Amino acid sequence: MPSTRALAASALAALLLVSSPALPAHADTQAPAGVDVDYRPLPGSGGVNLAAMVITPPGEGPHPLLVMPAAWSTSNLLYVGAAYRLAYESGYQVVSYTSRGFWDSGGEVEVAGPEDVADARAVIDWALANTDADPERIGMAGISYGAGISLLTAAADDRVRAVGAMSGWSDLAESIYSNETISYQAVELLLGSARLTGRPGAALREMEEEYRRGNVQPALELAPERSAATKIEAINANGTAVMIGHAWNDGIFPPGQLTDFYTDLTGPKRLMLSPGDHATPEAFGAFGLPNETWESLTRWFDHHLRGVDNGVDTEAPVRVKPNNGRGDWAAYPDWESVTAEETTLHLGRPERTWTNWQSTGGLETAPEDGWEYTVNAGAGTTAESGTLFLSGALQQFADIPTGVSLPLVNRRNAGVWTGDPHADGVRVSGSPRAHLTVTPTAEEQSLYVYLYAVNSRGTGALITHEPYTLREARPGEPVTVDVELEPVVWDVPAGHRLALVVDTRDARYVNETASGDQVVLGSPEGDPATLTVPTA
Structure with missing residues (x-):
């Protein structure tokens, strides 16, 4: 730092x-x-x-x-x-x-x-x-x-x-x-x-x-x-x-x-x-x-x-x-x-497949609950919110977004979920919301929620993000987390898909998560984890 x-x-x-x-x-x-x-x-x-x-x-x-x-x-x-x-x-x-x-x-x-x-x-x-x-x-x-x-x-x-x-x-x-x-x-x-x-x-x-x-x-x-x-x-x-x-x-x-x-x-x-x-x-x-x-x-x-x-x-x-x-x-x-309608997508269990050797969950139309996914806390990933002034100015003047290569996001340190490609594109318009259950291993732990638009090569453009810190939590006790991401209007191009990343470190913020801790991300039965996407 x-x-x-x-x-x-x-x-x-x-x-x-x-x-x-x-x-x-x-x-x-x-x-x-x-x-x-x-x-x-x-x-x-x-x-x-x-x-x-x-x-x-x-x-x-x-x-x-x-x-x-x-x-x-x-x-x-x-x-x-x-x-x-x-x-x-x-x-x-x-x-x-x-x-x-x-x-x-x-x-x-x-x-x-x-x-x-x-x-x-x-x-x-x-x-x-x-x-x-x-x-x-x-x-x-x-x-x-x-x-x-x-x-x-x-x-x-x-x-x-x-x-x-x-x-x-x-x-x-x-x-x-x-x-x-x-x-x-x-x-x-x-x-x-x-x-x-x-x-x-x-x-x-x-x-x-x-x-x-x-x-x-x-x-x-x-x-x-x-x-x-x-x-x-x-x-x-x-x-x-x-x-x-x-x-x-x-x-x-x-x-x-x-x-x-x-x-x-x-x-x-x-x-x-x-x-x-x-x-x-x-x-x-x-x-x-x-x-x-x-x-x-x-x-x-x-x-x-x-x-x-x-x-x-x-x-x-x-x-x-x-x-x-x-x-x-x-x-x-x-x-x-600004928001005409909202679509609720459900976070599926992160797992490996024959086509994706890293643990990745889907953004599904139907609920998928009863799963947990443990990530190492405090280590961070290549998912970041960018640098004050520089990132926003590049977006404004050169249309260069804060980016990420989704395949390089370390799944041991983050949860990753991806949706289906949008054949005709879509305009995200408003404040996306994430809902999931978190089980901390320390009293104070930071989370960072990122929403990306990802192309066919896995390169993602940061649409919006939001930090969230658990304060005075009880280690081992699940906590329901609702995060409203910053409002945005973003045109997702045809063929691109949405991706949600949750990790525990970002250089823009003071991180309360100690290296060596863990965080369990989950979707318990009866309370499925979701991403609500506002569209125009």
Whole structure:
């Protein structure tokens, strides 16, 4: 496993490459004619000054106001291109600021805590008092950290009428501790980049100290206050118009927690899911280059803040682009409609045959129960979820999926099940679910569930996956495990088949399984193991 320092440095470099302009904090940039750009400190909460870029459009006001908090470890220049376009082409008064604790903003990093929300509200107050901003037309937008702060501020301040949340989160605990499994690469990136570019506050320092000791409880205790999902009632009561843009392969904030959040919103809303990793779908748009997410976001703000009758309120609000094959956008009235039907496949007993000398089970239409299959735990296989940023970016820009050679997956360390070829292909559309019985040999053991599309040569493309860790289990006592994999839209080509792999080690996560342990995967009588596949 790579060192913490090396992982943090390489991941931070990737983050800055895709999501931050290569400009110093007070770069001299050329604004379009008539647009006034002012780099200045703004008063935040508690006497903290925030480094900001104030962009005033040409013409007389009042102008609709957009406040844009920067992403984690980036400066107010993150949105420099998009902010110019919003001001010059659409007439928005834009204020982009560096979040407290980072770069030349004052204070300490508070991980989207109450101080960060108070900062955003203070920036709104300043803009209303010192620019020709319209108090009745206020919006917020951001990528990643900026998205989270925007949603949290909308819950606390009913002046915020519209929000654009790109590559953000709604449930912080579910994002970095899904099914009680620590997202190692994501956590190390966030901690390392905060130390490199900012000044961690007391809460973040305590979380890191305890995390290094193997204790995630302080982080879990602070997460609800920093999660918009816990404030959904306030956002709904305020009637905030919320647009969410996100990537299927986001390795920091997986999309499942956001589809749940979107479903619970009752006000005007839009959801866009497309190929990519954390912040990559909207990165080029932040620089001011053509970008589908930012174009949709501009239309969203134009309608809800400028009153433009552009049809955004009559379009199907859920828009998804397949994660492979460079397919077109598909539109749906709600998230539930992304799945047209579900097929339940039953996991058969893994066994060798004359044509397959490795133990492999089938994905059958009829139940097959009464079997157990023992695998060595903690050893891992060639089945992996990929590398943060790199894997998702390759999928987005080159249509190169995270792959596996199914014949090389060591059956002593994993359970493998394959289905029949799909003669005409099939679109997996939604959140697949796996149900099986697990008998651990230790109190804490990690499982990783992968769904692949496999060609005739046994080469598999990772469709989706999910971690799952048994905590405080009783060794030798069977446990029923239900795993909902991350949502996805994936076109399985004609002649390819689905394959399910379950193993116990993945470099993306903190693995709780000790080498030398075993895990028994099973399908007991009366409770058969299944894979439920959603299709369009």
